[in-house]
Amino acid sequence: MFQHLLVVCTGNICRSPVGEAMLKARLPGRHIESAGLGALVGQGVETTAKELAEADGLNVEAHQARQITQEMLQRADLILVMSEGQRRAIGEMAPAALGKTMLIGRWLDGGKGLEIPDPYRKSREAFEHVHQMLKDATEAWVAKV
Numbered sequence: 001m002f003q004h005l006l007v008v009c010t011g012n013i014c015r016s017p018v019g020e021a022m023l024k025a026r027l028p029g030r031h032i033e034s035a036g037l038g039a040l041v042g043q044g045v046e047t048t049a050k051e052l053a054e055a056d057g058l059n060v061e062a063h064q065a066r067q068i069t070q071e072m073l074q075r076a077d078l079i080l081v082m083s084e085g086q087r088r089a090i091g092e093m094a095p096a097a098l099g100k101t102m103l104i105g106r107w108l109d110g111g112k113g114l115e116i117p118d119p120y121r122k123s124r125e126a127f128e129h130v131h132q133m134l135k136d137a138t139e140a141w142v143a144k145v
Helices: 015-026 047-055 070-075 084-093 095-100 124-144
Strands: 004-009 031-036 078-081 101-103
Touching (some): 004 015, 004 070, 004 084, 015 031, 015 047, 015 124, 047 124, 070 084, 078 084, 078 095, 084 095, 084 101
Parallel strands (some): 004 031, 004 078, 078 101
């Protein structure tokens, strides 16, 4: 059973903190955290992402973006990324972590898997689309872990 999950995106202000909050809400008692490959360190959740998360009853108020570290990769039982490019980047950082790194959208599209696009600096509609994808993706993972 996966006890320690790490959710990764680029800046750690849009997708991964919301994915983290969604998983925490559905998997109490597990250690779930998020980080970014190019984190905007110290920043809170992006405004639109935060509004959508809070509308779903998620608490992202205390989030502060942080850069991914080797220690985080080693600690995690499962690392969930938004894209294949991020999966490759983690493999380059920590080859041993590649086997436990999967797309958060792995179970979407009938199990074919989908990448979750970055909504940063895009329209509210882009954020809403990504938010729904994250909801669907995290629900699917909750059933698997």
